[in-house]
Amino acid sequence: MIIEITKPLEIKLEKEKVQLPTELKEKIERFWKDLIKEHPNFWDGENICVNKFEKLEDKQVLFCKKTKYSHYLYDERIGIKDKKYCGVCLWGGILLKTKDNYFLLGEMAETTSTPLCIETCGGGADEQDIDGDNINIIKTIERELKEELNLQLNNSSQITKYEIKYLEIPEGKRHAYGVLAVGNLNMTKEQMEEHYKKYLKYLKENQLEIEFKSMKFLPITNAKEILENMQNPKRDYLFELLEKEEKS
Numbered sequence: 001m002i003i004e005i006t007k008p009l010e011i012k013l014e015k016e017k018v019q020l021p022t023e024l025k026e027k028i029e030r031f032w033k034d035l036i037k038e039h040p041n042f043w044d045g046e047n048i049c050v051n052k053f054e055k056l057e058d059k060q061v062l063f064c065k066k067t068k069y070s071h072y073l074y075d076e077r078i079g080i081k082d083k084k085y086c087g088v089c090l091w092g093g094i095l096l097k098t099k100d101n102y103f104l105l106g107e108m109a110e111t112t113s114t115p116l117c118i119e120t121c122g123g124g125a126d127e128q129d130i131d132g133d134n135i136n137i138i139k140t141i142e143r144e145l146k147e148e149l150n151l152q153l154n155n156s157s158q159i160t161k162y163e164i165k166y167l168e169i170p171e172g173k174r175h176a177y178g179v180l181a182v183g184n185l186n187m188t189k190e191q192m193e194e195h196y197k198k199y200l201k202y203l204k205e206n207q208l209e210i211e212f213k214s215m216k217f218l219p220i221t222n223a224k225e226i227l228e229n230m231q232n233p234k235r236d237y238l239f240e241l242l243e244k245e246e247k248s
Contacts, residue, residue, distance in 0.1 A: 001168070001169050001171040001237075002180070002237055003166065003167050003169060005060070005167050007055075007060050008058070008059045009062070010061045010062070011064060012135075013065070013066075013130055013133050014051065014063060014065050014133075017065055018051075018065045018066065018071065018087075020071065021085070024080070027078075028068075028070050028074045029070075031070070032044060039111070041111060041209075042069075042113070044068050044069050045068075045069050045127075046068065046069070047066070047067050047069045047089065047126070048064050048065075048066065048089070048124065049064060049065050049072065050063070050088040050089070050090050050177045051064060051065050053169065064090055069124075072087035074087065075087035076089075086175045088175045088177060089177070090125045090176075091123055091176060091178045091179070092123070092138075092140035092178070092179045092180075092181075093119075093120040093141065093180050094120060094122060094141050094153075094181040095120050095181070095241060095245060096184075096185050097184050098187060099185065099191075100188045101220045102189045102217040102218060103217070103242060104121075104192065104215060104217060105118050105119065105120060105217075106148060106149075106216065107214045107215070107216055108211065109211060109212065116213070116232050116233060117232060117233045117235065118230060118233070118238065119238070120238070120241070121144055121145055121212075122144050122178070122180075123140065123143075123148075125140045137164075137179045138164075141153060148211045149196065150195070150202075157186055158185070159183050159186060160184045161184050162182065163181060166180040167179060167180070168180065174237070180241065182245060192215070193215065193217075220245070221246070224239055227239065
C-alpha cells in the first residue's frame, strides 16, 4: 500500500539487533546455503529492518534494527508467519519523469534477487546511510540512482527537482517500508536512453554489476494500463504509485 507523507518522517535506528528464535535462524541458514549455490554473487550483509511505525501528532517515525539480508530474502521468498519476526525491509527509491512526460522504470537483470522484475530505481538502506541513531534515506536514494542509472540526485543538469512524497507500508505478502521520492529528469526519453546506453557499455566493458537489464518508459497518461499488460513480474506498489502520480 502507498500513502502520501503529510508529516515530517524520522527514521530511527535502535541499538539492539533483530533477535530470531533458533529454529527460524536454522531455516534461514539452510535457505541461504541452498541459494548461494545458484547465486554465488549474493552477499549476506547487514540489512535494515523496520521494527515499528508510529504516527504521532507532529511527525511519523520508523523504528529500525539491523538484521541480515538472508533474513529479509527468506521472508520475501518463503514467508514468516509470526509478524514479530518478519524481515520488514527499509528501502528508498525514486520515480523519475522525463521532460517529454514518461515515467522511467527499470527491468532488473537476471543476476539480481528479483530477475526481470519491473521496479522504480531504488534499494535497501544499509550501513552507509546511518547518521548516529538516524537513517538518512536520501543517501540510499542517491546511491541507488548512481549505481543503477549513473545519475546524481543533486545535479540539476540531470535532475531538476525532487521531493520525498510517498511511503510504502506492508500489505499482504510484501513486508517492506519504502520511502519514495518523485523527481523530474532534465532529459527526454531519447536522451535518457542514450545516457543509459553509454553507462551499460561502461559496466559491461569493466565487468561491473548490472542491476537494470533495461529501462522501461511508460507514457504518464496511461502508464498503469501499460504496466498491467507487461508480462514481467512487477512490484505491486507500482500500480498505486503510478495512479497517484498520473492524477497529480
